[in-house]
Amino acid sequence: MRTKLEILSKDELDTIYQTALDILEKIGVNIEDDRIIELLKKNGCTADSNNIAYIPQKLVEQCLNSTPRGKVRLSGRNPDKDMILEKDQKYPFIISHVLMNYYDELKNDYHTITQDDIRDFVTISDSLDTISGNWMCTLMPDYGKMYSFYEYEIAIKYTSKPVCISSFEPEAIPPTLELAEAVAGGRDELLKRPLTVAFCEISPLTWNKYGCDMLKACSKWGIQPIITVETPMGDTGPVTFAGNIAQKIAELLSGLVIVQLLQEGLPVAFVVPLETFDMRTAQICLASRPDYIYGLAVGQVEDYLDIPFISPVSPDSKALDMQQGYELSFSLLSRMLCNNKCIVIHGLDQTHAICNELLFLMDEMVLSGKRMLDGIEVNEETLAFEPLKEVAAKMEGNRRNGHFLNHKHTLKWFTPEQLPRKDNIIDKYRREKWQEMGSKSFVKRASEKASTILESYKPEPVSKDIENAMKKIHEKYNIPVI
Amino acid sequence: MNDSIKSIYDAVIAYDADLVKRLVNDAISSGEDPIKIMNEGLSKAIIEIGDKFGKEEIFLVELMVAADACKAGVELVKNNILEKKVKSEKPRGIIVLGTVLGDIHNIGKDILKTLLETGGFEVHDIGVDQPANNFIDKALAANAKIIGSSALLTTTAPSQKDIETNLLNRKLKGKIKTIIGGAATNADWAKEIGADFYASTATEGVNIIKKYFEGEGNED
Numbered sequence: 001m002r003t004k005l006e007i008l009s010k011d012e013l014d015t016i017y018q019t020a021l022d023i024l025e026k027i028g029v030n031i032e033d034d035r036i037i038e039l040l041k042k043n044g045c046t047a048d049s050n051n052i053a054y055i056p057q058k059l060v061e062q063c064l065n066s067t068p069r070g071k072v073r074l075s076g077r078n079p080d081k082d083m084i085l086e087k088d089q090k091y092p093f094i095i096s097h098v099l100m101n102y103y104d105e106l107k108n109d110y111h112t113i114t115q116d117d118i119r120d121f122v123t124i125s126d127s128l129d130t131i132s133g134n135w136m137c138t139l140m141p142d143y144g145k146m147y148s149f150y151e152y153e154i155a156i157k158y159t160s161k162p163v164c165i166s167s168f169e170p171e172a173i174p175p176t177l178e179l180a181e182a183v184a185g186g187r188d189e190l191l192k193r194p195l196t197v198a199f200c201e202i203s204p205l206t207w208n209k210y211g212c213d214m215l216k217a218c219s220k221w222g223i224q225p226i227i228t229v230e231t232p233m234g235d236t237g238p239v240t241f242a243g244n245i246a247q248k249i250a251e252l253l254s255g256l257v258i259v260q261l262l263q264e265g266l267p268v269a270f271v272v273p274l275e276t277f278d279m280r281t282a283q284i285c286l287a288s289r290p291d292y293i294y295g296l297a298v299g300q301v302e303d304y305l306d307i308p309f310i311s312p313v314s315p316d317s318k319a320l321d322m323q324q325g326y327e328l329s330f331s332l333l334s335r336m337l338c339n340n341k342c343i344v345i346h347g348l349d350q351t352h353a354i355c356n357e358l359l360f361l362m363d364e365m366v367l368s369g370k371r372m373l374d375g376i377e378v379n380e381e382t383l384a385f386e387p388l389k390e391v392a393a394k395m396e397g398n399r400r401n402g403h404f405l406n407h408k409h410t411l412k413w414f415t416p417e418q419l420p421r422k423d424n425i426i427d428k429y430r431r432e433k434w435q436e437m438g439s440k441s442f443v444k445r446a447s448e449k450a451s452t453i454l455e456s457y458k459p460e461p462v463s464k465d466i467e468n469a470m471k472k473i474h475e476k477y478n479i480p481v482i
Numbered sequence: 483m484n485d486s487i488k489s490i491y492d493a494v495i496a497y498d499a500d501l502v503k504r505l506v507n508d509a510i511s512s513g514e515d516p517i518k519i520m521n522e523g524l525s526k527a528i529i530e531i532g533d534k535f536g537k538e539e540i541f542l543v544e545l546m547v548a549a550d551a552c553k554a555g556v557e558l559v560k561n562n563i564l565e566k567k568v569k570s571e572k573p574r575g576i577i578v579l580g581t582v583l584g585d586i587h588n589i590g591k592d593i594l595k596t597l598l599e600t601g602g603f604e605v606h607d608i609g610v611d612q613p614a615n616n617f618i619d620k621a622l623a624a625n626a627k628i629i630g631s632s633a634l635l636t637t638t639a640p641s642q643k644d645i646e647t648n649l650l651n652r653k654l655k656g657k658i659k660t661i662i663g664g665a666a667t668n669a670d671w672a673k674e675i676g677a678d679f680y681a682s683t684a685t686e687g688v689n690i691i692k693k694y695f696e697g698e699g700n701e702d
Contacts, residue, residue: 396609401588406546406596411497414543422538430682432668 003375005337007296013304016242020249021057028052029205029254033212039261060253063260064305071267072224072308074133074342075193077183078160078460082193083132085269085308085341091370092336093132095164095310095344096125096362098155100139101353105320105443110353113138115482117354118154120454124359126159127457130366131359133162135198135344145169146479148197149176153470156183160460164226167199167214175477177221182469191222198226198271198310201251203236207258215255219262226310227255228271232284235277241293245301248272256307271344272298273312286314286350287327295334302341311335314346320357320443324348328358329365336369357446364426371419382417384409425449486514487523490555494527497544499551506555516559517571524559528552528600536685542593549596556600573604575695576626580608580617581664582641587634590664593684594630601688603695614644621658628691632664639666643675659694663687 008016031037031053040053047053070086074093083093102117103110118138125131136151143150148168155163156179168176180195181187199214201207207215218225229251231237237244252270259268274294278285295311302309313335315327328345335343345362347354376382387409394402404410414420425445427434434440440448462470474481483491486509493501502524509519528549535545577598579591588610598605606624608616617629633639642662649655661679662672672680679694681687 396588399586399610401592401610403589403592405543405589405593406550407543408497408547410543411547414541420541422540432682 001375003337003373004299004339005296005334006300007293007338008300012242013300016246016301017249017304019243019246020253021060023205023247023250024055024060024254025057026054027205027250028054029207029251031207031212031258032209033207033216036207036212036215036258036262040258043261055254055257060257063257064253064307066260066264067256067307068265068267069306072269073193073267074162074164074196075184076133076160076162077156077462077466079193081132081161083162083342085310087303087306089339089341091373092340093342094130094362094366095133095135095162095342096121096131096359097135097312097344097346097351097354098122098138098151099347099352099354100137101349103319103348103353103355105355105357106447113140113354115140115142115154118151119158120450121354121356121359122155122158123457123459124356124450124453126161126459127453128359128363130363130370131161133164134159135164135166137166142482146172146175146477148172149179149473149479150482152176152195153179156466157462158459162196164196164198167197167210170213170217173217173221173223175473175479177223178473178476179466179469182466194222194224194267196224196226196269198228200228200230201255203229203231203251204247205251205254207254211255212258215258215262219259219266222263222266224267224269225255225259226269226271227252227259228273229255230273230275232275232277233290234279235275235284241290241297244274245294245297249301249305252305252307269308269310269342270302271310271312272301273314283316283350285316286312286346287316287331292330292334295331295340296338298335298340299338303339308341310342310344311340312344312346312351314351315348316350318349320348320355320361324358325361328361332362332365333369333372336366336373339373356450357443360425360446360449361442364424367419367421377417381409382413423449483522483526484514486512487519490519490523491527494524494548494552494555495531497547497551499547499554502551502555503558506558510558510562516562516566520556520559521571524552524555525600525602532597532601532685532688536689546593546596549600552600553596571602574602575628575691576604576606576624577628577630577691578606578608578617578621578624578626579630579632580612580620581610581632581634582638583611583613583644584641585633585635585638585664586610587632587664590634590684591630591632594632594663594681594687597684597688598691601692603691614641614648617645618648618652618654618658622654626658628659628661628694630661630663630687630691633662633667634665636666639664639671642667642671642677646676661687661690 037047044059045053045055072085074083102113134155136155148165149172152165181190184190184193201211229248231247233239237247256268274291275284276288276290298311313331315324317324391402490505531548534540595605595607608620621629631642659678662677663681669680679690
């Protein structure tokens, strides 16, 4: 039986959803854009003098119906590696996020991210089967107001897997879109395999000017929007899970309604972190205890709405220490076991830093999570009655001395049952052997593996067409090559 | 390597004991040199597989199943050699293996045995729960140069010391070398009791024994 954890009953989900609809209809959404307010009013909403729009249930359901299902596709250079987010996915897709800083545990160095850091991190991500793509948000100072173009460009160079970006400055839209067109193979292809951009609504229940501009830009340029809401518990969202989730759903649906009214039929996905306002340190934290509980609900909520959720896993730990292992494993596993469709993993330090070594811990955890999802297969062969009978029949004197180590049953089932790895960097040696090999910590072994990959692994190279397009875009928009 | 020997080699690499047996029988029937079958087909394949396991390119189960496939072929070849009275090659060395008194764990010992046998060594396995003198008596009877003892329990590891003491008492210390292994042992324990060698894994044990018989440290 396949594993799936559920934390909410159907009745509880109905109640939460109905509360979200009530929030939209009775509390309303603050919208800082007259054109969008007018559009909402034309479609049955009311609005007051404070630009609060009250969205009726009927309109929400109409817009949910016009949102295409099973069509959210995160794309990159190689169409075979596209992620298609849909209801019956076997495993969640895992995205590794590129962030503003790089942390080197072995050198005890924390610095603003560089292009070399991005190249190495994206290359290693590309080499790992468990990672399906990259999300870019480095805000690198050298990139200035063209950061989304630069981030997209450098990621595209070093991975053929999907690349998503987080918002952008308005002037970066045309060059980024032109590059996305070249990557997709033309305008028509780009419509089928669109550029994906995430941006934020502001809690509680507010679409500010920036958010409204992003919604309009997506509809104008045919960009696939990923609507993000952040409702830190006890801060801009209720401290209770049910209320917080209802508010999240209301805010997400408000974005979905606007998108569908601006451009009916545009696919939409949601990014939905669970942040906690830490009352001890006055920090907004992502991988606290509430996140693990919410993590168990994500898959159920997205299945209920039938809109994919991209769910962040964002350890707060500043180092590759036991806290990192704890936060990463609890956040990740809860999401995987509840059938979340897509998980984006931030490195460490409250979404501020990445680290190459951490990719290998993620890689191992994701593989284990996938195996846990597969559950336990029970059939005549896996019950192994006959092999046991054979092993038990082996005698030395009047004592049984058989084992399964040389049995064909072990040969056949060892790999599918246990997903062993030959190049595993998880230490399983005897202490003496481990000492003989240099008494290396996990971080040290992971660092060596990173070096090996960077020396030997070559990502699928960009085509001449894309290379030429990059050159032309730099010239056309006067964007310096960095 | 001709086609029939190559197919035997491939069958071992494919972990297929039944196919190995059939192909070895076919090769013998068609007049293939049994020594060639052994050296160029079976041994070559298992040495390569052993190397792969040593480099962690394959798993233990693959090595063990391949070794069984190889052994199935070796038995047939040996019988043919005996029937034809062909002069066979000398074993690379003779070893006595067993698990010490009070201990009935046999897996590590069996892995070592399989690896040694497929590597061309003559192995006398005296089984589990064996008193010290049984190891020594068997070594004398078989003219073995190395005694290998396994102890998985900390309560039974002292029996390995008994082997050393008895070798000394019987004035055989140095003439018969000792190698110890098992979860209850380590290099410090080997040093403490006066064992000649310690192996933390079966593959390490094979390497130590090979090295010994290849001359380095071999007093013969």
